[in-house]
Amino acid sequence: MHFGLHDVLALPLALWIAFLSVFNGTRDSRTCKTIPGDATWPSDTEWSNFNQSIGGRLIRTTPIAQSCHAPHYDGSKCAHVKAQWHSSALHSESSSSMMTPFFANLSCDPFTRPEDSCVLGTYVQYAVNVTRRVHIYKTLDFVRKHNIRFVVRNTGHDYMGKSTGANALAIWTHHLQETRWIEDFVSPAYRGVAVKAQAGVTAEVLYEQADRRGYAVVGGECPTVGMAGGYIQGGGHSLLGSVYGLAADQTLSFEVITTQGEFLVASPTQNHDLYWALSGGGGGTYGIVWSVTIKAHKDSPVTMAAIEFTSEDISLDTFWAGINAYHASTPSYTAAGGFAVATYTPAFFRLMGLVLPNLTSLAAASLIQPLLTRLDELGIKYISSLVTHPGFLNASQDFTSRGDFSVGAWHFGSGRLLPRTLWADPDAFKRMTRVIRDIIEDGGMTFDVAVHPSLDAGNPDNAVLPAWREAERLFIPMLPWDDYASWPEILQARDKVTWAFGEPLRQLTPDSGVYLNEADTSEPDWKTAFYGRNYARLLTIKDHYDPDQLLYGSTAVGGDRWVEVDSGRLCPV
Numbered sequence: 001m002h003f004g005l006h007d008v009l010a011l012p013l014a015l016w017i018a019f020l021s022v023f024n025g026t027r028d029s030r031t032c033k034t035i036p037g038d039a040t041w042p043s044d045t046e047w048s049n050f051n052q053s054i055g056g057r058l059i060r061t062t063p064i065a066q067s068c069h070a071p072h073y074d075g076s077k078c079a080h081v082k083a084q085w086h087s088s089a090l091h092s093e094s095s096s097s098m099m100t101p102f103f104a105n106l107s108c109d110p111f112t113r114p115e116d117s118c119v120l121g122t123y124v125q126y127a128v129n130v131t132r133r134v135h136i137y138k139t140l141d142f143v144r145k146h147n148i149r150f151v152v153r154n155t156g157h158d159y160m161g162k163s164t165g166a167n168a169l170a171i172w173t174h175h176l177q178e179t180r181w182i183e184d185f186v187s188p189a190y191r192g193v194a195v196k197a198q199a200g201v202t203a204e205v206l207y208e209q210a211d212r213r214g215y216a217v218v219g220g221e222c223p224t225v226g227m228a229g230g231y232i233q234g235g236g237h238s239l240l241g242s243v244y245g246l247a248a249d250q251t252l253s254f255e256v257i258t259t260q261g262e263f264l265v266a267s268p269t270q271n272h273d274l275y276w277a278l279s280g281g282g283g284g285t286y287g288i289v290w291s292v293t294i295k296a297h298k299d300s301p302v303t304m305a306a307i308e309f310t311s312e313d314i315s316l317d318t319f320w321a322g323i324n325a326y327h328a329s330t331p332s333y334t335a336a337g338g339f340a341v342a343t344y345t346p347a348f349f350r351l352m353g354l355v356l357p358n359l360t361s362l363a364a365a366s367l368i369q370p371l372l373t374r375l376d377e378l379g380i381k382y383i384s385s386l387v388t389h390p391g392f393l394n395a396s397q398d399f400t401s402r403g404d405f406s407v408g409a410w411h412f413g414s415g416r417l418l419p420r421t422l423w424a425d426p427d428a429f430k431r432m433t434r435v436i437r438d439i440i441e442d443g444g445m446t447f448d449v450a451v452h453p454s455l456d457a458g459n460p461d462n463a464v465l466p467a468w469r470e471a472e473r474l475f476i477p478m479l480p481w482d483d484y485a486s487w488p489e490i491l492q493a494r495d496k497v498t499w500a501f502g503e504p505l506r507q508l509t510p511d512s513g514v515y516l517n518e519a520d521t522s523e524p525d526w527k528t529a530f531y532g533r534n535y536a537r538l539l540t541i542k543d544h545y546d547p548d549q550l551l552y553g554s555t556a557v558g559g560d561r562w563v564e565v566d567s568g569r570l571c572p573v
Contacts, residue, residue: 031147032571034147035166047126059096060125061125063123068110070114085483088222088224092224104122106487124170129174130176137261150168152284152551153171154200159517160517166570173226181194181196194294196291198290199228199229203225210299218245218246218247228291230282231247232250232279234280239302243358244457246468249458252295254293255291259545259548266278274286277463283517299392302388303387304356314378322375322380323349332367353398410445412478413521415475415515417513418432419511421470435504435508447518448475465531468513475505530555560573
């Protein structure tokens, strides 16, 4: 709203307080964002002129499933889209597509009826294929002039809906692919090898480059995740997390474009507040990251173990006793620098990979033997394997080949960081195993990560959620995604994840939190769960560097100042 002086003076006390709370730290009075059909939406001529000003790099969104709907229906093309829909490769090369279908809201979905219209819905209206900083400057000017919703996106690998937005204009950083290796990076906090990567560079690119030089870098388990965006800005767990900490702990500096059009370096010695926020305080919130410089670590052999068993021919109690034996074992694994991912249902348990950097096969075998001995005592038949790789790249590729990294296959969220204190108290450990069993037997499946990115391993001076430093596990219960479900059925499944799965975990660990990149947008107290005691400081930093509040996410810092209303229009609260 725009207030005149007379209107402001006439405000009653309660509205004065609301007025001051909204505008404190920001310059604009914020109105609802413009959408197509509004008189203020840019004309075709204005869009054309904007496109010319950025060298023809404007992309008008055509959803990749358009071929599945009239009047553009093409059976062959549609069949290909359906077959590849859960592959990250299909979406990562798109300037608009989302890897998490929930945020598409069934907009132009390949699995809805062919006669249904292909509407843009929650897809961005346009995207700018950024290759130069001036493309971002001009886009910021355009969205500010026309009051258009603004989005920053790379591959669309995003569980929280930040990389899309109804009626939005996005900048697409996917083709910012430059890297530069620095053999002797020197700063007050670090001296050693580092690599500078632009915003579009993915983990697999850096893994391969590092391997050729005899190094390893901390990056995502899924190698197609972009490094500089939400992954590293939100924390970022990794196969190397128990050794070196989170991805956010590796940051040495950022190059950032603020929404005011300033190009800044953010580091421990320059714009330290911004550096602190970008290192774990959430992506797409404080500025547009142009590049990040991170530590590189000397490569070493990596041993990987795997274990599988089923509930066939044993009682469920025996089956769960086997899983509980695994639960009891993980502190010894993470203390040795290990990282593990396990998945399980009432039918099977699969330790997809226990990754043990710097451990020989003999040492790794000794580490896991107590678990195998316990499974033998329980009479559980299992399959186990152990392999040592010469370096991190080979281990990462092996790990990826063992897992199902399909995108959009699960209702993902309501996970919880399980603190080590649960293992220190036998009664608390028993409650934890009961909660986990109840969730899984209620139809859930889990992505269960064992990692301990302690302060000693990581960096104490950043915005990472403090609960991470005490965590032993990241437990994320899920439900399978049904491509043919109706929207009410989808919402019902999400509600179950939030409450039937999430609430017992919140009650179990009231003082812990959630990994903000792999969470539930319906988390009841998301400010505390995602940011903890850092929230107030992060909000002050956001207001300083993004005073016009152009950067938005529903669970990003400051996100509760906005609400999506009719047709996805974004309006101030």
